[in-house]
Amino acid sequence: MSKTLIKNIGTLQTPVGSYSHGGSSQGENRKLFNAAIVIEDGVIAAIHGSDSGSSDIHSGNLDANSLDASNLDVRNLDAINLDADDFDTVIDAEGMLVTPGLFDGHTHLVFGGYRQHELAMKLAGADYLDILRAGGGIMDTVRKTRAASFEELYEKSKSFLDEMMSLGVTGCEIKSGYGLNRDDEIKALEVIHKLQEDHPMDIVPTFMGAHAVPEEYKGRGGEYIDWLCDELMPEIKERNLAEYVDVFCESEVFDREESKRYLEAGKRLGFGLKIHADEIDAIGGSELAGELGADSAEHLIAITEEGMNALRDGQTTAMLLPATSFYLGKTYAPARQMIEKGIPVAMASDFNPGSCPSLNLQLVMNIGCLKYKLTPEEVLTAVTINPACACNRGDKLGTLEVGKQGDLVIWNASDFETVCYRFGSNLAKCVVKAGVIQS
Numbered sequence: 001m002s003k004t005l006i007k008n009i010g011t012l013q014t015p016v017g018s019y020s021h022g023g024s025s026q027g028e029n030r031k032l033f034n035a036a037i038v039i040e041d042g043v044i045a046a047i048h049g050s051d052s053g054s055s056d057i058h059s060g061n062l063d064a065n066s067l068d069a070s071n072l073d074v075r076n077l078d079a080i081n082l083d084a085d086d087f088d089t090v091i092d093a094e095g096m097l098v099t100p101g102l103f104d105g106h107t108h109l110v111f112g113g114y115r116q117h118e119l120a121m122k123l124a125g126a127d128y129l130d131i132l133r134a135g136g137g138i139m140d141t142v143r144k145t146r147a148a149s150f151e152e153l154y155e156k157s158k159s160f161l162d163e164m165m166s167l168g169v170t171g172c173e174i175k176s177g178y179g180l181n182r183d184d185e186i187k188a189l190e191v192i193h194k195l196q197e198d199h200p201m202d203i204v205p206t207f208m209g210a211h212a213v214p215e216e217y218k219g220r221g222g223e224y225i226d227w228l229c230d231e232l233m234p235e236i237k238e239r240n241l242a243e244y245v246d247v248f249c250e251s252e253v254f255d256r257e258e259s260k261r262y263l264e265a266g267k268r269l270g271f272g273l274k275i276h277a278d279e280i281d282a283i284g285g286s287e288l289a290g291e292l293g294a295d296s297a298e299h300l301i302a303i304t305e306e307g308m309n310a311l312r313d314g315q316t317t318a319m320l321l322p323a324t325s326f327y328l329g330k331t332y333a334p335a336r337q338m339i340e341k342g343i344p345v346a347m348a349s350d351f352n353p354g355s356c357p358s359l360n361l362q363l364v365m366n367i368g369c370l371k372y373k374l375t376p377e378e379v380l381t382a383v384t385i386n387p388a389c390a391c392n393r394g395d396k397l398g399t400l401e402v403g404k405q406g407d408l409v410i411w412n413a414s415d416f417e418t419v420c421y422r423f424g425s426n427l428a429k430c431v432v433k434a435g436v437i438q439s
């Protein structure tokens, strides 16, 4: 058995529980002081610490009795005998903050090339749909992804995962969607599959064949959807290459009826459901997500009151992407209203070569605080347990509790407020994945 001890933790801050946190529970974090974590064979075996410490008790902090503490052993460390000789690895947190590893619940990180030339078009006033309409945007990346070999895509994607992990991300979702034909969609999903085997990152694969209408089906989007549902989706299921399906429900891409057919076919085959909804125009994507019980609806910049009610009723997580609003120069999704309605809010990078060429989830956290007006506690929930639950990993990832995987970040900060406040630097000091130091 391998045993790791993380000792000398100044503050341990974590959401608690394996469920999506909506409403007031979005801002409920447990804080322990003078803490230590014991990890055995990758799984948290014990957490020790005290409920009171020298640090300030910030608003949103809970007292000892307000959460079920059954998975946290709240005793003063002095009362516990932790002998360093019993451990294979001892990591000294040097009095710093420790949180769960972050989970990035929405990425498109397998792609060929980049689209830096679009910057000049943007500066000249072209917007996202103008570029797509002119055959650029997603279609440009489709051409480059089709031209790239498996090995090229694998190496490039692997380096993205390394960079994400160095920024504190220990789990992520990855969508296909730049192949848009059988061989190239499967190539991307096989890259993801190989990375699941080779890379320490926990990865959740999503099939997004309905990301755009490919050239070969120009003007025949409905036929393309039929082909995806009847041919490609069943093959992907059979080969177990994805857990979720996702569709870009948007003006000039896939309308509500096409999105519905695609998601219903996915549901019949046993996939979980995700949807790109209300990114630019509200054409009914959120309502559809709620109706079909999708695990997440993503973007939601233009969401309506009816859309929010549908998410609440369907228990669908709002996967918000504030760095995309920033990069597209759009407004920001109404995150506070969603929290007030009881919708669980998650935040992700949306890393892709067009609308968000950044994989930095720390930046997402900063923007989430400043533009969505989320508190640091709500932000932590939005980048840990909520996205983990929206990707069916809530039982294993997303909180620091006994029985969960030993994935954590030691920060170059003594409290989480500092992590939300400093921006532009990487404050992740040490990233631990299943008890093993990664960076």
Ligand code: NIG
Binding pocket: 108, 137, 138, 141, 248, 276, 279, 324, 350, 352, 353, 354, 355, 356
């Ligand atoms: O989530 N909106 C659709 N898909 C991506 C962008 C893809 C691209 O521009 O390459 C998004 O923003």
Ligand code: FE
Binding pocket: 106, 108, 276, 350, 352
């Ligand atoms: Fe996206």
